[in-house]
Amino acid sequence: MPYLLQERASYTQIGIFSIAAYPYSFKLFWSPLVDSLYSTRFGQRKSWIVPIQTCTAAILVLSADWVQRQVEDAHVVNITALFFVLVLLVATQDIAVDGWAINMLAPRNVGYAATCQTVGMNIGYFTSFTVFLALNDPTFCNAYLRSEPQDEGLLQLGAYMRIWGVVFAAVTVVVALLKSEAQAVAEEAQVGLLGAYRQLWAVVRLRSVQQLAGVLLTMRLGVLAAEGAAALKLLERGVSREALAG
Numbered sequence: 742m743p744y745l746l747q748e749r750a751s752y753t754q755i756g757i758f759s760i761a762a763y764p765y766s767f768k769l770f771w772s773p774l775v776d777s778l779y780s781t782r783f784g785q786r787k788s789w790i791v792p793i794q795t796c797t798a799a800i801l802v803l804s805a806d807w808v809q810r811q812v813e814d815a816h817v818v819n820i821t822a823l824f825f826v827l828v829l830l831v832a833t834q835d836i837a838v839d840g841w842a843i844n845m846l847a848p849r850n851v852g853y854a855a856t857c858q859t860v861g862m863n864i865g866y867f868t869s870f871t872v873f874l875a876l877n878d879p880t881f882c883n884a885y886l887r888s889e890p891q892d893e894g895l896l897q898l899g900a901y902m903r904i905w906g907v908v909f910a911a912v913t914v915v916v917a918l919l920k921s922e923a924q925a926v927a928e929e930a931q932v933g934l935l936g937a938y939r940q941l942w943a944v945v946r947l948r949s950v951q952q953l954a955g956v957l958l959t960m961r962l963g964v965l966a967a968e969g970a971a972a973l974k975l976l977e978r979g980v981s982r983e984a985l986a987g
Contacts, residue, residue, distance in 0.1 A: 742758055742812075742820065742824070743755045743758060743972075743973060744874060744972070744973075744976065745812050745877070745898060746758070746812065746815060746817065746820075747973050747976050747977070749812070749813070749814075749815035750815040750817055752970065752973065754815070754817040755817065755973070757817050757818065757821055758817055758820065758821050758824070760821055760825060761821050761824035761825045761827075761828050762828055763825070763828075764825065764828045764829040764832040764833075765828060765832045765835075768832040768833065768835065768836055769941070771833065771836075772836045772941070773934060773937035773938045773940075773941055774934065775789050775833060775836040775837050775840070776836075776840060776932075776937050777932065777933055777934040777936075777937045778934065781924065784921075784922030785840070785841075785844075785922065785924075786837045786838070786840055786841035786844070786922060787916065787917065787920075787922050789833065789834065789836075789837040790834055790837045790838065790841070790913075790916060791913055791916060791917045793830050793831075793833055793834045793837070794834060794909050794910075794912065794913040794916070795910070795913055796830055797827060797830045797831065797834070797906075797909050798906045798907070798909035798910035798913060799906070800823070800826065800827060800830075800906075801827075801902045801903065801905055801906030801909060802902075802903050802906035802907065802910075804823060804902070805898075805899040805900070805902040805903040805906070806899050808820065808823065808898060808899060808902060809897055809898055809899030811823075812898055838858075839854070839858075841922070842854035842857075842858075844922075844923060845923075873896065873901055876894055876895045876896035877894040877895075877896055877897065877898070877901075878894050879891060879892055879893055879894050881894070882894045882895045
């Protein structure tokens with residue numbers, strides 16, 4: 742998103758958009774809700790995954806044209822608010838998916854869950870950053886994909902959101918209808934919401950956890966400003982989106 746806004750908004754405005762990513766940092770606080778509140782008939786994890794993915798798909802499809810207009814008019818606050826909701830939904834889905842992976846996989850294979858998630862995240866990053874920026878860049882499209890030059894890329898943000906909204910909807914239908922879920926074990930069912938928060942608090946109070954949290958919260962403070970502004974400065978100096986995407 743910052744690359745799309747770079748020509749239309751100030752760095753301060755673009756910085757506001759980073760607020761949209763905050764739910765991923767704080768999902769710890771509502772993870773006990775996801776683990777404790779569910780329909781036993783539908784499934785512990787599907788009770789969250791299916792509604793969340795349905796809402797995400799609907800937002801992506803229905804807001805696609807609106808988001809495109811907001812980007813063109815540089816209404817950063819409106820864009821940030823919408824993507825904050827989307828990230829909140831996806832972060833909550835992530836909690837349910839992580840829990841389902843632990844329950845679904847055999848104990849000897851649980852370690853592969855993180856590997857699969859990392860591979861999936863990198864594929865998503867590649868398609869949402871490298872592929873999208875290349876197809877959104879008129880220079881790249883005119884050089885490699887068109888016989889006659891045009892002023893716009895092949896793929897605009899609105900169309901990209903609509904495509905992935907349809908994909909989300911299709912995956913949700915498959916999960917809802919074709920994927921069964923084992924019943925939660927008795928121990929999990931008896932913990933309850935209050936018990937889940939007690940367990941969370943007990944973990945947070947561990948000294949090793951506090952030390953690790955301190956490291957993770959501070960380790961990138963020295964480079965965040967450079968990371969955030971470097972690519973935008975390169976664009977400002979004439980580097981193409983095609984080059985950055987590569």
